[in-house]
Amino acid sequence: SQKIEQNSEALNIQEGKTATLTCNYTNYSPAYLQWYRQDPGRGPVFLLLIRENEKEKRKERLKVTFDTTLKQSLFHITASQPADSATYLCALLPQFKIIFGSGTRLSIRP
Amino acid sequence: KAGVTQTPRYLIKTRGQQVTLSCSPISGHRSVSWYQQTPGQGLQFLFEYFSETQRNKGNFPGRFSGRQFSNSRSEMNVSTLELGDSALYLCASSFDDRGRTDTQYFGPGTRLTVL
Numbered sequence: 383s384q385k386i387e388q389n390s391e392a393l394n395i396q397e398g399k400t401a402t403l404t405c406n407y408t409n410y411s412p413a414y415l416q417w418y419r420q421d422p423g424r425g426p427v428f429l430l431l432i433r434e435n436e437k438e439k440r441k442e443r444l445k446v447t448f449d450t451t452l453k454q455s456l457f458h459i460t461a462s463q464p465a466d467s468a469t470y471l472c473a474l475l476p477q478f479k480i481i482f483g484s485g486t487r488l489s490i491r492p
Numbered sequence: 493k494a495g496v497t498q499t500p501r502y503l504i505k506t507r508g509q510q511v512t513l514s515c516s517p518i519s520g521h522r523s524v525s526w527y528q529q530t531p532g533q534g535l536q537f538l539f540e541y542f543s544e545t546q547r548n549k550g551n552f553p554g555r556f557s558g559r560q561f562s563n564s565r566s567e568m569n570v571s572t573l574e575l576g577d578s579a580l581y582l583c584a585s586s587f588d589d590r591g592r593t594d595t596q597y598f599g600p601g602t603r604l605t606v607l
Contacts, residue, residue: 416595425496425582425598426535471535480525480596484534 385409388472388483395462395490403457403486405472410481412474415448417457420469420485429470430457462490494519496585496599504605510571513602517564517585523547524566525596526558527582535582541566542588570604578606 389404418426432439432448445458469485497516526538537550541560558568584596
């Protein structure tokens with residue numbers, strides 16, 4: 383069956399360290415993969431999109447990798463700050479659909 | 493540009509009632525999708541509308557329905573409400589050029605509580 387897993391329901395990181403979140407999927411062949419941030423009581427906010435032919439994408443302190451052989455994406459936040467605390471969702475776009483992972487709740491402690 | 497707006501923001505209903513939620517997409521966006529988010533199931537896709545037609549549908553019962561108007565505004569309706577329908581209902585819009593689902597911009601959601 384098709385599955386998306388975001389390892390670690392919750393992750394606690396010391397401020398200033400790099401946070402690394404994982405998204406694994408099975409039985410999909412997504413053309414795109416996206417990462418979103420969601421704060422409590424609000425809708426997800428788009429952060430980054432990476433295409434299947436791209437290995438890495440960066441935006442300011444964010445970096446995403448996409449390994450279609452391993453069927454895995456890694457999401458990194460460098461120099462993490464308490465304001466980065468939120469739930470982060472990965473989403474696959476196999477074709478005309480978008481499928482979300484269950485999210486990882488990231489907490490950055492001062 | 494104004495973002496995606498959803499009304500109402502909060503709603504309390506009782507079992508057996510029906511409810512209609514509204515979504516206004518970002519100006520110029522043609523695709524509107526609806527999602528249900530619960531703590532147990534996460535974010536689940538309900539359906540997507542494009543040019544007033546339902547283009548994709550998730551695995552929800554027929555009690556969940558929607559429509560899109562010519563100005564791209566969308567409504568979703570849930571009939572015969574059940575306790576398990578309590579959730580945050582999110583609407584997302586995208587420009588969707590060349591027929592691909594692209595970056596989605598989410599509204600703040602409607603928090604539905606069924607008593």
